[in-house]
Amino acid sequence: MPALSQAQQKAAGAALAAKRGETPTSSLKGASLEMYKVMTEKELEELASTDTARRNLPEHKT
Numbered sequence: 814m815p816a817l818s819q820a821q822q823k824a825a826g827a828a829l830a831a832k833r834g835e836t837p838t839s840s841l842k843g844a845s846l847e848m849y850k851v852m853t854e855k856e857l858e859e860l861a862s863t864d865t866a867r868r869n870l871p872e873h874k875t
Contacts, residue, residue, distance in 0.1 A: 816860050824848060825860035832857060 816822035821844070828848035830836045841849055848857060 820844075822861055822863070825852075825857050828852065829854065829857040829861050 816825060824843070824845040825848055827836070827841060827845040831838045831841055831845075831849050832854050838846075838849060848860075852860070
């Protein structure tokens with residue numbers, strides 16, 4: 814499942830970092846905290862990836 818916006822991609826990246834233990838879970842809030850709780854590391858990797866096909870995402874989904 815690819816990210817639909819840059820904001821979603823950033824939230825997934827934050828959740829992924831917490832899932833891997835790189836940042837504390839207390840630093841998460843909102844969407845990133847929810848993603849951390851319900852998604853697997855593999856799902857978060859896919860959502861947070863920045864391959865060339867997704868670089869031109871809008872800042873927020875309209």
